Amino acid sequence: xxxHYACGxxxxxxxxxxxxxxxxxxxxxGGLGALTNPALAGQIQKNQMRVLVVxxxxxxxxxxxxxxxxxxxxxxxxxxxxxxxxxxxxxxxxPKTATHMDKLAxxxxxxxxxxxxGKGSYQMQYGRSQMPGxxxxxxxxxxxxxxxxDDNPLPGHIRVPGGSRGSDAAYLxxxxxxxxxxxxxxxxxxxxxxxxxAADKLRNDFRRQANERFSLQRRTASTDLYTQSYEQALQxxxxxxxxxxxxxxxxxxxxxxxxxxxxHCLMARRLLENGIPFVQVQHSNYDTHNxxxxxxxxxxxxxxxxxxxxxxxxxxxGMLETTLVVVMSEFGRTxxxxxxxxxxxxxxxxxxxxxxxxxxxxxxxxxxxxxGTKVIDREVEHGDLFHTxxxxxxLDSGGAFDIGGxxxxxxxxxxxxxxxxxx
Amino acid sequence: xALDVMKTHxxxxxxxxxxxxxxxxxxxxxxxxxxxxxxxxQRWNAETGEKIAWEAHDSWVRDxxxxxxxxxxxxxxxxxxxxxxxxxAEKLEPKLEIVxxxxxxxxxxxxxxxxxxxxxxxxxxxxxxSPDGKLVREFVGHERDVYSVRFHPGGQFLLSGDLDxxxxxWEVNSGKLVRTFEAKDLHSYNGGQQVHYGGIRDIRLSPDxxxxxxxxxxxxxxxxxxxxxxxxYLFDWESGSESKKQPAEGVGGIGWRIEFxxxxxxxxxxxxxxxxxxLFFKPAEEKPYxxxxxxxxxxxxxxxxxxxxxxxAHHDGQIRISKMTEKAA
Numbered sequence: 001x002x003x004h005y006a007c008g009x010x011x012x013x014x015x016x017x018x019x020x021x022x023x024x025x026x027x028x029x030g031g032l033g034a035l036t037n038p039a040l041a042g043q044i045q046k047n048q049m050r051v052l053v054v055x056x057x058x059x060x061x062x063x064x065x066x067x068x069x070x071x072x073x074x075x076x077x078x079x080x081x082x083x084x085x086x087x088x089x090x091x092x093x094x095p096k097t098a099t100h101m102d103k104l105a106x107x108x109x110x111x112x113x114x115x116x117x118g119k120g121s122y123q124m125q126y127g128r129s130q131m132p133g134x135x136x137x138x139x140x141x142x143x144x145x146x147x148x149x150d151d152n153p154l155p156g157h158i159r160v161p162g163g164s165r166g167s168d169a170a171y172l173x174x175x176x177x178x179x180x181x182x183x184x185x186x187x188x189x190x191x192x193x194x195x196x197x198a199a200d201k202l203r204n205d206f207r208r209q210a211n212e213r214f215s216l217q218r219r220t221a222s223t224d225l226y227t228q229s230y231e232q233a234l235q236x237x238x239x240x241x242x243x244x245x246x247x248x249x250x251x252x253x254x255x256x257x258x259x260x261x262x263x264h265c266l267m268a269r270r271l272l273e274n275g276i277p278f279v280q281v282q283h284s285n286y287d288t289h290n291x292x293x294x295x296x297x298x299x300x301x302x303x304x305x306x307x308x309x310x311x312x313x314x315x316x317x318g319m320l321e322t323t324l325v326v327v328m329s330e331f332g333r334t335x336x337x338x339x340x341x342x343x344x345x346x347x348x349x350x351x352x353x354x355x356x357x358x359x360x361x362x363x364x365x366x367x368x369x370x371x372g373t374k375v376i377d378r379e380v381e382h383g384d385l386f387h388t389x390x391x392x393x394x395l396d397s398g399g400a401f402d403i404g405g406x407x408x409x410x411x412x413x414x415x416x417x418x419x420x421x422x423x
Numbered sequence: 424x425a426l427d428v429m430k431t432h433x434x435x436x437x438x439x440x441x442x443x444x445x446x447x448x449x450x451x452x453x454x455x456x457x458x459x460x461x462x463x464x465q466r467w468n469a470e471t472g473e474k475i476a477w478e479a480h481d482s483w484v485r486d487x488x489x490x491x492x493x494x495x496x497x498x499x500x501x502x503x504x505x506x507x508x509x510x511x512a513e514k515l516e517p518k519l520e521i522v523x524x525x526x527x528x529x530x531x532x533x534x535x536x537x538x539x540x541x542x543x544x545x546x547x548x549x550x551x552x553s554p555d556g557k558l559v560r561e562f563v564g565h566e567r568d569v570y571s572v573r574f575h576p577g578g579q580f581l582l583s584g585d586l587d588x589x590x591x592x593w594e595v596n597s598g599k600l601v602r603t604f605e606a607k608d609l610h611s612y613n614g615g616q617q618v619h620y621g622g623i624r625d626i627r628l629s630p631d632x633x634x635x636x637x638x639x640x641x642x643x644x645x646x647x648x649x650x651x652x653x654x655x656y657l658f659d660w661e662s663g664s665e666s667k668k669q670p671a672e673g674v675g676g677i678g679w680r681i682e683f684x685x686x687x688x689x690x691x692x693x694x695x696x697x698x699x700x701x702l703f704f705k706p707a708e709e710k711p712y713x714x715x716x717x718x719x720x721x722x723x724x725x726x727x728x729x730x731x732x733x734x735x736a737h738h739d740g741q742i743r744i745s746k747m748t749e750k751a752a
Contacts, residue, residue: 008649062549071479072463073441077483077501077527092526206735260617284614289647290695295618297526297568337460337721339738340649340695 002160017197021298042379049290049357049393050272050323051143052314053280054265054307058287061343064091064296066351067108072371074335077293085362095365096308102362103315104325104355105421109375112331112382115345117287120330125216128412129384132257139389140168140278141169141176142410146395153235154242155179156277159287160264165229171403174225175232178280185240189233242274243267258304265306271311272323286329289342323391324357328385335372349375354386356368357392358423391417426685426731428703431715435744437472439465442719447487449496452728456496457736460485464498464508466515467742469727477515488531488540490554497540499528505542505552512615521556522542534574541593542579543569549583551595562593564600567619569638573626583625584637586610587598589620602663606656609639611616613646620646625680627688628660634706635660638678638691641670653693655679657706669704669712674721676700680724684747688712692724692735699737701745711714717743 014338023246063069068080068091080089090098090106097104114120114129118200125138137145144156155175159166162180191200197224211227241247245267256262261283268279283303287293301387307327314320331352349368355361367377390397390411397417435611441461448455448469464484464560480500488497489510493517495509505528506520511659524544532541540552549562549569567586574581575592580601588610592601610621624639634657638688641654653676655669669689671678674701676695685705691702699717701724704710717741726733735743 071460076460079481079502199621285617285618285647287647288646291620294568298618339442342649 056329058285060329062351074371079193105363112347114347121383135170138168143278144176152275156235183245262306265310290340292343320356327353383412386415430749434746437742440740448652449493450495499531501527541572543572570622584668586622608641638681639679649696692721694720
């Protein structure tokens with residue numbers, strides 16, 4: 001398959017040569033060169049903006065989290081509790097998170113008009129509705145491209161947990177595709193004991209030389225992916241301990257919780273501290289058609305401990321000002337409680353929580369009606385949220401990527417950021 | 424008329440109109456108490472179906488228990504509290520409230536002489552209370568949510584079952600853990616969905632005190648999608664050994680409640696993706712010997728003190744009274 005982003009233009013060729021050339025010196029050229037506003041790029045680098053997404057797979061219930069409706073016909077058994085922001089109440093399932101509400105914000109008026117897992121997942125992570133034959137980059141790829149530092153050789157788009165390379169960067173190229181991590185250094189990331197450092201360098205130099213020659217005439221998406229995979233593997237080998245959560249203090253492992261999400265959030269802290277611009281942690285599973293309340297009690301107990309600890313740490317370490325945090329799902333869950341004590345898919349009126357970076361702390365945007373069945377104020381869609389995320393880390397979401405001379409809007413031009421949510 | 428399980432039929436449908444959660448007959452059989460997702464409790468005249476509904480807790484109520492004389496009903500709420508109510512009063516005002524647990528009180532039971540009340544909840548604690556609301560003892564040992572508590576009829580022991588499929592036998596006077604019955608199939612962890620599921624939904628001793636019965640679910644191939652089937656476990660009380668597993672093959676759902684009938688057989692109410700059922704088992708047999716399909720999924724059940732009527736609480740807002748006899752002419 002020919003790479004559609006490799007058009008052969010001078011600017012692209014220069015970037016590619018620079019990329020390959022600096023590889024030999026151990027550095028990757030920044031993707032910021034593709035931004036239409038270089039001054040902005042410099043500002044972002046200086047502040048080292050980062051993004052953390054906690055993805056609540058399956059569809060977190062807004063009624064059991066950010067928009068409780070206690071003692072209504074849809075309210076369910078859980079009560080609402082006050083938070084550190086007077087007047088803002090969230091579910092009693094999030095008591096620790098409630099103490100950090102002064103650092104967070106809630107958007108309660110999302111209507112994505114969709115109840116399908118796949119479509120909703122795409123909407124929320126790519127900022128657009130999926131269309132056949134059209135590919136857009138994942139939020140993580142956009143962030144990796146725009147927020148990466150040229151002095152940091154680590155991959156810019158990490159999924160936790162995961163074990164493979166994603167194909168989610170579209171025209172930004174495979175170097176911005178997600179890399180899955182499981183809290184330990186990638187398998188086989190140590191140089192084989194029988195191979196000397198000098199011999200290893202020689203063989204890599206030879207590989208690069210051969211690649212360069214080959215790619216002058218026959219560059220494709222596949223060859224780029226191979227090249228990128230090799231280079232990224234080398235970078236990972238050099239700094240493999242960044243991915244080793246076992247290096248964190250035992251006390252921190254306890255604070256985050258000795259369960260998967262706890263250790264994954266601790267891993268996220270470690271990655272963000274090491275300058276990785278985009279980290280996505282996934283918590284599974286909230287697709288609670290059955291026993292919604294039991295399962296949310298179980299799942300959110302873990303989330304509350306791990307997430308609140310992470311927010312506290314990011315704040316205490318002075319990182320929250322430069323780290324956008326988003327808790328999202330593919331949709332919410334129905335206000336109606338079904339016969340199995342479950343809630344079903346619901347994209348009509350639901351919520352996300354976000355904070356840090358340029359998000360206004362303690363804000364609540366939008367409103368649903370008394371029993372949560374519809375949005376009654378400031379309806380927003382996934383496209384608006386995507387714009388907001390980018391603006392929150394200092395990007396001009398109305399900007400575009402120059403991909404071989406073709407302008408590719410960073411976010412859906414038919415939407416706009418939620419400006420009142422931004423400082 | 425005599426008990427005739429094979430002739431069980433729905434005798435009455437009493438409408439509340441909002442999804443129901445729990446139901447329980449009081450010991451004298453005069454009333455049935457139920458709870459609803461609309462946060463009200465209901466008292467039904469057991470003969471006429473006349474209803475009084477009132478707002479009680481700040482959340483749902485998942486269980487009821489009664490003092491032995493039937494004059495006080497105790498509701499267990501998902502709002503930390505148990506509340507004592509006068510059973511027969513025209514206007515139901517709380518007699519006593521106890522903040523018993525942090526979060527849901529899932530189960531409540533009263534011992535045979537009314538001197539102790541047991542509660543269990545999502546905070547994994549099991550507690551004993553005096554009738555005047557004083558904490559007598561706390562039993563610590565469950566590693567997951569406590570789903571059910573039941574006094575042994577002899578009064579010496581308390582049984583508590585949890586999400587892990589474990590039933591702890593506690594010595595009431597000392598608080599000592601005597602032994603643990605493990606109904607392993609009543610719990611599963613689904614690695615794909617990353618959820619624990621199942622639990623001891625109810626515990627009951629047979630009238631001759633020789634069998635310990637519990638019910639719940641198994642075959643949970645898709646916990647989040649309600650794909651599972653009811654399962655009973657029977658243990659020999661004396662030896663503590665497993666006596667029988669009783670699956671209800673092909674009946675999708677959860678065994679919510681189990682009781683023993685006067686003929687020694689067990690009755691279970693199940694509800695879930697297969698609809699609602701009354702399932703009848705003989706302790707010596709694995710398969711149910713009779714099933715009655717109910718018009719809507721069942722969520723709780725209570726056998727009337729006359730041993731012939733059984734009430735079920737349903738998602739469609741109906742209380743159904745079934746009679747385990749031949750139909751009246």
